[in-house]
Amino acid sequence: MQTWIVTGVSGSGRIELLNELAEYCSSQSRTVLVHDVGAMMADEARRQRLQVADDKILDVDADLLRTLRAAAIKEVRVRICEHPTANLHLIGIHASFRWKDRLIPGISFIDIGDLRPDGFINVVDDVKTVHDRNSKNSKWDVTSLPNLERTQDWMIEEEFITEVLAEVQSKPMYLVARKHKVSNLADLFFSAKKRIYLSYPITAVRKDDPELLARIQGPILSELERLFVVFNPLAIEDMSLVAAKGLPETVDQVTSDARALIKSRTVERDYQFIDQSDAVVVYYMTDKVSPGVLAEIYYAHRNMKRVYLCFPYALSPFLEGAATQISKTPEAQLALLQKFADHAAHSAGAG
The missing domain is CATH 3.40.50.450 (Rossmann fold)
Incomplete structure (x- = not known):
């Protein structure tokens, strides 16, 4: 069983790529499970009956945000333990957020230590495509939507933080394009x-x-x-x-x-x-x-x-x-x- 952490800015198509990879691997008789930490944080907020809209979750208190993330990471660990025969667990998470002129951490060294990943992936796409996807996302309004330059800055930060996390853990890190063919990407995990x-x-x-x-x-x-x-x-x-x-x-x-x-x-x-x-x-x-x-x-x-x-x-x-x-x-x-x-x-x- 392998466990990989997959980062990427909002609009990178990170989760979509992971779901496509999981679907392809299923057709090849391999079990790949995708764990979307962002969605799991939102689910945890609802379970706690917190009145937090999905597009406002980054506006909450920093301590509450860390608590929600810790609960989501714990749930990921539980799911991994519940599926020990899965070939690959892919944990989709932000390394960082750019939100209203703030840079917010998306993951901590403690989280990394708990997850014990085999490696890291940072998913990237054309900056215009990332910007266009975010412009259609309701969580971004005219004032908070990063322009092309800020989107590019965020992508650079996301890659850099992912590299640092991988280096600290002495694990491999790969930059992967959103358009990478999933049949070929599967070979990164399941071939020599x-x-x-x-x-x-x-x-x-x-x-x-x-x-x-x-x-x-x-x-x-x-x-x-x-x-x-x-x-x-x-x-x-x-x-x-x-x-x-x-x-x-x-x-x-x-x-x-x-x-x-x-x-x-x-x-x-x-x-x-x-x-x-x-x-x-x-x-x-x-x-x-x-x-x-x-x-x-x-x-x-x-x-x-x-x-x-x-x-x-x-x-x-x-x-x-x-x-x-x-x-x-x-x-x-x-x-x-x-x-x-x-x-x-x-x-x-x-x-």
Whole structure:
């Protein structure tokens, strides 16, 4: 039995992703139970006959809020004990709340000690999507709804706090996109598959060779997901806000500070995906310079990650020196990756 704590800001789609994962795992004859701490806190307030509306629960006294959370955590522990044969328990909870210009803790070190998790997940999505979901949630009014910049700040804080909690517990922590395919996400918990980050020049390929982009996001990605847990940068499309294309209803909210934050956060998030991966798989199928892909290759190389590069053009010694294996075609790349995956599976079996 595994127990994982899953964080994410309001509007991240955290609980929805966990429910979809549980449903998929059920179809694979695995039992995954989702424990929504926020909903359980609201249930506890009703049991105690507290006159607290769901959209006002964060306005209550801090001591009462801690009491409600402690009761919910206790209920989670009881449910875990009642279902010892479950394959996986997923505890959905906020690491923090941004509420009316206050930052409120969502979980404590005592809670973590009581739950004794095997690991942590932080669920993320496009900042615009998170903002739009929250704008449709009745608990947020015009004055309390975080704008794009504050939403982004909250997402950064949520990830940072989750990292700190995981580090203190010496447990793994993974950043997971809301759009991560649940069949592949299940492999993170139930397989010995290696984890990879998929790198390719998105802007250049999207503009000059949309058929290649469709191939990478279609059959190539499917083959990679068969072999590995895949972290795909295109699962989060924050950079569309920077370009402000096709978003006339939100352009006025994208301040220069928000744009700068989105740019820097996109880079840091992709580096986080690399950090939590065993290898970076690169499809550099253009002769145009891609600063983003080159930065990811060198970052992976400096951090002792394997780099599998598919590049059909003449190589510079700098690029050649940073790559672990180089292929000229996607087919040759896949053959090398199959060997890497087979070796990992054999090593896990021998262990």
